[in-house]
Amino acid sequence: MTNQILEETMGDLLKDFDVKRIRTGDILDGEVIDVNDKEVMVNINYAFDGMILKEDLTNMDKDPREVVSKGDKIKVYVLSPNDGEGYVKLSRTRALEITEKEDILNAFNNEENITVYVKEEVKGGLVAYYGNIRIFIPASLASRERIELSSLVGKEIEVRIIELDFKARKIVASKRVLEDAVYEDKKKELWKSVKSGEKRSGIVKKIIKAGAIVDIGGITGLIHLSDLSWGRVHNAEDVVSVGDKVEVFIGEVDTKNERVSLILKDVDKDPWETNATTLKVGDILEGKVVNLLKFGAFVELFPGVEGLVHINEITEENIAKPSDVLKVGQIVKVKVLDVDKVNKKISLTIKDAEEKSKEYMKYNDSDEGVSLGDLFKGLFN
Incomplete structure (x- = not known):
């Protein structure tokens, strides 16, 4: 049968079925009705079935039976309404090129x-x-x-x-x-849940001059040097290292600007509450010089509790600056002059503590024995 006769026969048959004609370039929905190692037969709801050759099924070198199965629904592209054998010649790869581009374009635009x-x-x-x-x-x-x-x-x-x-x-x-996007959504939820005063687990991510940066589960905050320990800290590395797992208290929370301060020292163990409350005016104790300024020296009495020795209270001698007679780290005897528990301030003297100490030693070192009356004789005349 010649192609011309076949086309005429197909035309007559289409009239009998009262269906729309298909044209080259149409994309149709089809269902696989048979598949072998060379081709795939497809029902396209047309007077004639469609056929896809192996090379038009996929760009990969695969057996058609690895690509589709009987009953699969697929999109097909019409290469020719008549392949000369009574089938509609179809291509799955051409259909995919078009539909996949449409998918990508829609995904991009939306x-x-x-x-x-x-x-x-x-x-x-x-x-x-x-x-x-x-x-x-x-x-x-x-x-x-x-x-x-x-x-x-x-x-x-x-x-x-x-x-x-x-x-x-x-x-x-x-x-x-x-x-x-997922990270940002999670972070927003975290910021809603962060409350000042609560305790969180974290990991030290970075050490900086001001302190340590800690990740508390998607949010990073700064532990300032002063909040690493109740004692004086000069370098964060002296207390923590990168990678350390730490338990921190949440300090100030600025949700709007996404900032949070963290506290490593135990806020429930304020040394002012545990140690400084026992201090009384006149007490003499040892402390360590931790800072020297022009106007005086700060002496640490307990970790986290410091007092100020004004320059006039360091020595009876006339000195230009505290560092003339003191150095950081030096252990000195001090006497408590005043305790301001509300503002957490302590005034100390070194010269009076030394003087009292000398008098005490003089009294105890005397071979002959000296009474208190003899020691203070003439002071009240």
Whole structure:
């Protein structure tokens, strides 16, 4: 039967079935009714079934039976309404090229996610495919965390198209943008839950001059040097190291600007409450010089409790500055002059403590023995 006669017969048959004619370029819905190693037969709800040759089924070198099965619903592209054998010649790959482009365009315009298959790692990133369409994922956009790119090869991942130019065959996708969105949502929820005064577990991420940066589960905050310990701290490294797991108290919370201060020292064990409350005017005790200023010296009596020795209370001698007779780290005897528990301030004297100490030693070192009356004789005349 010649092609002309066949076409005429098909035309007559179409009239009898009262169906629409199909044309080259149409995309139809079909159902696989048979498949073998060379071709696929498809029902396209037309007077004649369609046929897809192996080379028109997929761009991969696979047996058609590995690609589709009987009963599968697929999109097909009409290559020819008549292949000369009484079938409609179809292509699945051509249909996919069109529908996949439409999918990608819609996803790009609507900022929707698509699932791609990562085929290989290349210089600068990953090559992935959405069906038959090649997509590039730059290394910097493969994840918000540091990962081995090879760990994604062979996997299906969700991405967002961020650049699209079909003419230039440039399609760029990002996995990181999705992870960043999840991270930001999680962080907003965390900021809502953070309350001043509560205790949280954290990990020291960075040491800076002002203190230590700690991650408390998606939120980072600063532990200032003064909040690392009740005692005086000059360097954060003296107390914590990067990677340390710590228990911290939440200090001030600024949700608007996403800032939070953290406290490492135990706020429930204020040394002023445990030690300073026992101090009385006139007490003599030892302390360590922790800071020297022009007007005086700060002496640590207990960890977290310091008192000021004014320059006039250091020695009877006339000195220009405290460092003329004292040095940081020196252990000295001090006498308590005043205790302001409300403002947590203590006034101390060194010269009076030394003088009393000398008198005491003089009294105890006397061979002959001296009475208190003899020691203070003449003081009250």
